[in-house]
Each structure stands twice: as structure tokens, then as C-alpha cells.
Amino acid sequence: xxxxxxxxxxxxxxxxxxxxxxxxxxxxxxxxxxxxxxxxxxxxxxxxxxxxxxxxxxxxxxxxxxxxxxxxxxxxxxxxxxxxxxxxxxxxxxxxxxxxxxxxxxxxxxxxxxxxxxxxxxxxxxxxxxxxxxxxxxxxxxxxxxxxxxxxxxxxxxxxxxxxxxxxxxxxxxxxxxxxxxxxxxxxxxxxxxxxxxxxxxxxxxxxxxxxxxxxxxxxxxxxxxxxxxxxxxxxxxxxxxxxxxxxxxxxxxxxxxxxxxxxxxxxxxxxxxxxxxxxxxxxxxxxxxxxxxxxxxxxxxxxxxxxxxxxxxxxxxxxxxxxxxxxxxxxxxxxxx
Amino acid sequence: xxxxxxxxxxxxxxxxxxxxxxxxxxxxxxxxxxxxxxxxxxxxxxxxxxxxxxxxxxxxxxxxxxxxxxxxxxxxxxxxxxxx
Numbered sequence: 001x002x003x004x005x006x007x008x009x010x011x012x013x014x015x016x017x018x019x020x021x022x023x024x025x026x027x028x029x030x031x032x033x034x035x036x037x038x039x040x041x042x043x044x045x046x047x048x049x050x051x052x053x054x055x056x057x058x059x060x061x062x063x064x065x066x067x068x069x070x071x072x073x074x075x076x077x078x079x080x081x082x083x084x085x086x087x088x089x090x091x092x093x094x095x096x097x098x099x100x101x102x103x104x105x106x107x108x109x110x111x112x113x114x115x116x117x118x119x120x121x122x123x124x125x126x127x128x129x130x131x132x133x134x135x136x137x138x139x140x141x142x143x144x145x146x147x148x149x150x151x152x153x154x155x156x157x158x159x160x161x162x163x164x165x166x167x168x169x170x171x172x173x174x175x176x177x178x179x180x181x182x183x184x185x186x187x188x189x190x191x192x193x194x195x196x197x198x199x200x201x202x203x204x205x206x207x208x209x210x211x212x213x214x215x216x217x218x219x220x221x222x223x224x225x226x227x228x229x230x231x232x233x234x235x236x237x238x239x240x241x242x243x244x245x246x247x248x249x250x251x252x253x254x255x256x257x258x259x260x261x262x263x264x265x266x267x268x269x270x271x272x273x274x275x276x277x278x279x280x281x282x283x284x285x286x287x288x289x290x291x292x293x294x295x296x297x298x299x300x301x302x303x304x305x306x307x308x309x310x311x312x313x314x315x316x317x318x319x320x321x322x323x324x325x326x327x328x329x330x331x332x333x334x335x336x337x338x
Numbered sequence: 339x340x341x342x343x344x345x346x347x348x349x350x351x352x353x354x355x356x357x358x359x360x361x362x363x364x365x366x367x368x369x370x371x372x373x374x375x376x377x378x379x380x381x382x383x384x385x386x387x388x389x390x391x392x393x394x395x396x397x398x399x400x401x402x403x404x405x406x407x408x409x410x411x412x413x414x415x416x417x418x419x420x421x422x
Binding site for chain 2: 033049050051052054055056058081092093113116117118119120121122123124125135136137138
């Protein structure tokens, strides 16, 4: 149950505490806010409280809801605020919260008074001895805290093996690939359009001579293209590098004898070993090995393909952390915050 | 279209304007900034202009909000709080 009230009568701690205590609760935490007799050296004669009551009650209901969400064990909440003139030393606000165990009650009370001071529309006016008066302002209002930035001292970099850049494969998402293909298609389309316009519409529109007026909308000139029997441009690609696919019988050309023979043959071709090979298979393998060693010895620049010890290790920012490391980060932050 | 709504004053705002409540005519759709300006100019609240928040129907509103007012709406001028 929530007991929320604005009252101009004197607030009684006992009455309000009685409201919240129940058989189920082992603890009731009470906060009493009283009026002080001095502020910054000036003597205060009286204090006056004013409130937007309907909105205030709404705001207090919201606070009670928040309290129950944050502190689940809370049983009853009472917030009583006095309005009008409050003599010095008397209570202006009493908050009482009960719960089965004391932890929730105590924490909820602290949270409650902080929330009331920052969000409930109530105003206090102090009247000083020397006839001045002032509407006060709670400093809880300026709670727009800027988060303090910390720089962690624990190293976040991890050493990793250097990857040669020419061996990196670029990965892209499907959407990006589709987008690039589409753009390529658009560009090719535009190029074809431009050549078409150039070829077929090269009518000189700015020239004044309209002697041969005709109603033809295109003005194409027949130019015989190279390698072609007509006006169409023919593009041929000469494939120097790989198998000529225009011949269909490539499958029949070379049938290797058996598995090992084929592999040895291809290894020897790769290594440019054209000399006749021996019959003994072990000798053949040994020759291939010797050839490899020889090639390695004469071409030191290729050593980087297998021997990476010479390259320096690069360091990258770590993104995967173990549980222990995260615990260390947290305790480091906590100690810094204090 | 203009609408006439009720406006309430509290604390310092009440002292400066001399009123507890009043009626004010405002356009049906009005931004927070415009509403604030109109209220400040009409009720002599210039000294506290930068320290007040406008509350609509008992809810605090934000500086970038745009209001759609109705006849039954109640606006309140809220100076800095000092309760508790």
C-alpha cells in the first residue's frame, strides 16, 4: 500500500510509521526532513511550502512504482509532505518504508527522498530575519552527470602473426556484392548507350546547314569494322593463358596413367624438369626434392612464403576477452571511481 | 486555430505574475519554445525565463516537444523544485 499525502498539520512520526508497519515486515525505515534555522549565515524566521498538489501526488505515485520495481521486497510506502508555514525544527517531510528484511527498506528510503527532491513539484520559501525572502532550489535537480572517461591501464593489445597482404582475401556481404554487380551493369549499359549515341546520332545539331532535310531521326554511317563482315563491332578475346575451350576434345587429349604417376608428372612439369626421368619411383621423388631445394637456394626472395620468422609481429586491438580479464577491468574501474 | 487553456503559477512565478491561475490563448499546435516565450512575455516572467519548465496536464514536458492543445488542457509554470 502507498500512503501519499500533502497536509498542513504537524506531521507525526509515530502515526506515519504505524501506517506502514505490518505483521509481515521485520523492518521499517523512516526518514524525517526537518527545517533548519539558518542558511548561509542568514537567520531564518519561518519556512513556507507550496505545491502543485495534483501533479505532486502523480509524481509520488510514479516514485512508489519505481521503488517497488527496484526494491522488490518493499511492502508499504508512506510519503507525507507538509504544506504552508512550517516552524523551524519541525518535520517538513516524513518517508516511511517497510519490508520483511531491513536492506530493501533502508535503500528504498534513500532512493525515495532523493527522488522526491528531484521530481516532485514542491517549493520552499525561506523568510529571513532581515526581511529578505528566497525561493530555494534543490541541487539534486542538476543531475545531468557527464560520464567520467577513464583510460584503462590494462593493455588491450595482443600480438598476432603478420599476414602478408597479398594473401588476404576480401570478404564482403551479399548486399555489397549485389550492389557492386548492379553498378557494374549500369556502367556498362551507360557505355554502350554512349557509343550508340555517338555512332547513330552524330547529327550535328548546332550546324546551320539543313540542306538535306530529312525526317530521319538517326543519322548513322556504315563503317565496316575490323574482323567483321558488317557494321557491327566484333570483340574477340584471345586466351593465351589457359586451355583453349573452343576445342571440345580437351578431355581426350591427356589421360594420365595412374594417380601417383600423374602427381609426379605434374610436379615435374611445374618445376620445369624436362629431362627423362628414372624408372625407380623413389629416385624420381628424390629428384623432385633436390630440384625444390635447389630452387629455394637460388631464389631467396621466395623464402617468405614458408619462413615467417623474419617478419615483425604486428599488434592489434584485442576484441575477445576472458572472464578473468573482464573482472580485472571492472575492479580497476571501481577502484578508480573511489 | 487558437485555443484558450488554463495556466497555473507557482512559487516565484506566482510572485512575478501576481496570479495563481489564469487563461491564456495559444495556437492549437505550438512548440515548447514558442509557448514558453508567449507565457514569459505575457506574465512578466523574464527574470526566471531560463529556470522554468512547462508542465502539461501534470506531466513535465521536454524542450523539443510540439504540443497539440485542447480546451481541457492545463499548463503549469514550474520553477526549480525545493521540496523534501
